[in-house]
Amino acid sequence: MKGHYYLFEQIIKVVYTFWEVRKMADKYSDVAKEIVDHVGGKENIKMLTHCVTRLRFVVKDEKAIDEKAVKEIPLVKGAFHSNGQYQVVIGTGTVDKVFDEVEKQTGIQQADAAELKAIEASKKNIFQRGLKTFSDIFIPILPAIVGAGILLGIGNILTSAGIFGSESLVAQHPQIQGLADMIIMIANTAFTYIPVLVAWSAVKRFGGNPMLGVFLGLVLINAQLLPGSQMSSVINGDVKPEYWHIFGLKVMQLGYQNSVLPPLVASWVLVFLEKKLKKIVPDTLQLIVVAPVAIVVTAFLTFLAIGPFMNQVATVITNGIMSLFNFSPIIAGFLFGLLWEPLVVTGMHHAFIAVNIQLIAQTQQSFMLSIITIVCVAEAGADFAMALLTRSKQKRGIAISAGTSSLLGVTEPSMFGVTIPAKYPFICSILSAGVAGALIMMFKVYAISLGPSGPLSFTIIPAQFWAKHYLVMGIAFILSFASTFAYGKFAKKEKSEVDVATQTVVE
Incomplete structure (x- = not known):
């Protein structure tokens, strides 16, 4: 009898899973249809591709795009024009599924990289083309550098004393000494x-x-x-x-x-x-x-x-x-934290990839990278504040999703879908990031490699700085959350009351 019950239970699970997958497929299909309709229909789409977080359209007539309607579509976290393309922010992982549906519904194959580069180049000046070249060279090797950085962090955790007691894990458990040595060797290979x-x-x-x-x-x-x-x-x-x-x-x-x-x-x-x-x-x-x-x-x-x-x-x-950074560390830290997200918006942050790789290779440390790991947390604070402030269920979902993405180091959905459109959350976020940058420099916290941002950044921060690093991270989140919420709750409310009073006097 038990065997029959188990078999029945497994059949129910399979049917339920199939049903859920079918529902998600239908959901992506509906979203894709709405996006295609609001960018002017498939007749208006000249080329189509996607990156890690965004759908990218090259359209025939930009005036045919209903941008307001696009931004109101479920799953869409923002949209903007850049480099001759109309880019719709969907989010990591999900964008692949929506793209597949868009491709299926329009019959348009993914654009050739050379064609897209030609279009992008025609819209950029010499400085922008230089930044794009840096990006094209260093982005492909980042997985190796980031992977090596994480392994280096793990190696340091295994060999550093004071984390899991007065002795290191290797000293407590000599049988893992060889594993620690191998991990550090692999990590150092990428930089050598x-x-x-x-x-x-x-x-x-x-x-x-x-x-x-x-x-x-x-x-x-x-x-x-x-x-x-x-x-x-x-x-x-x-x-x-x-x-x-x-x-x-x-x-x-x-x-x-x-x-x-x-x-x-x-x-x-x-x-x-x-x-x-x-x-x-x-x-x-x-x-x-x-x-x-x-x-x-x-x-x-x-x-x-x-x-x-x-x-x-x-x-x-x-x-x-x-x-x-040595001459005026606190001011330098504040300015770098303040300006990092604006640099990301303009694409100028790509130039710092090469600089930081060079810094790590030469000095085995970078203050800039430790600040970058916290900037995304400030962005997340503003996102979660906006989730509490909004009355729209859809916008609340977008804000929570964007905030979660920010905590993992991906801030594009947040910037383009939540903070920049509302303006004041973005300002609160970058100011909070600036304060965090100043504190990082005051405590002299550095990173040993490129790697994860947010709560997972402990893998690239030396263990002796963990307490200070996470203290600053907490301050950045709370400051961004509190300032965004306070402005949204009180300053915006007062402005609304002034507008109503003014309108009454005029009438």
Whole structure:
């Protein structure tokens, strides 16, 4: 009898699951239909694609879009025009399902990346195109850097004393020593071999053969070369470097481990040479001529001039940023926290990805990253305050969803769907983030890598700073929540009463 009851229970569960999946599919289908209708119908859609959080439309006539109706659709957290595209914010995970339905209903296939890049480029100035190039190069390698950062944090947790008692976990449980060593080795690999990652991504972005980029990156960190970390010892005279003597030139055999800018510029040179050689070398000889010549010439120019020069540029940038934060740390922290989300809105934050990767590679720490991990929590505070203030069930759901997303480090649904449209929550959020940035610098809390933001950021914050870090995080959330709620509850109410009184006097 029990067997029959169990079988019946499993059948009910399967049927219920199928029903729920069907309901969700219908829901996405309805949302997709509404979006298509309000962007002017499928006849108005020229190209279609999506990113992690947004549907992206290239339309024929922007005036045909009913933006107000789009923003009122369930699941839609915001919408805006950018770079020749109409972008509808849906949210991580959900956007894929809605996109599939839009694609199915319109019959329009996902746009080719080259076509979209051409449209974006036509709408941008030189500075914006430069930022986009940085983004295209460094975004693809972020999973490796972030993954390494998390592993490095786990390794530090395992080997640091004072977290789980007076001794480290490794000391308490010697059997995990090997595991801790392996985790730290894996984590350090990403930063030591970062020239390989940068060269691969840069060569791919510039239109060359990515495998030549990998080859170039490996050349720049060859074990035969003097590690770049010993350059200071060379300058002090403690280490004597080896040289190649080429055409009367002395070329130092110096490696570029932990470097970002030298492989980036060298990759551009490599692609330039590769493309030029393919134009002049017969097709039958390209396989045996193009790659060897391009690699040798690029390596020679890099070891001779590009590498030393770009290393100096990287040092100036790193020292400049560190000097700014050291000269007036509290003001610098406040300004960085205040301006981070506006930078995200404009896309200028992409430039800081390369800067922070360079900082981590050279100094193993970044104050900017520790501030960034808290900015999203301030944004979440404003979201949850708006959820309490609104009387609309739909807007409350959007605010809660956006707040949850912000706590996990994804703030786009929040900014475009909740805080920026209402204006004052965004101001309260960035001011709170500024205060948090100032406190972070007062406590000298730094991050050891790129990685998760919000409550999960403990993996990239050294254990000795956890208490202070989460104290500041709590202050940022409470300050943003309280200021948004207070303004929305009282200041907006008073303004409404003044408007009514004014209207009565006029009448």
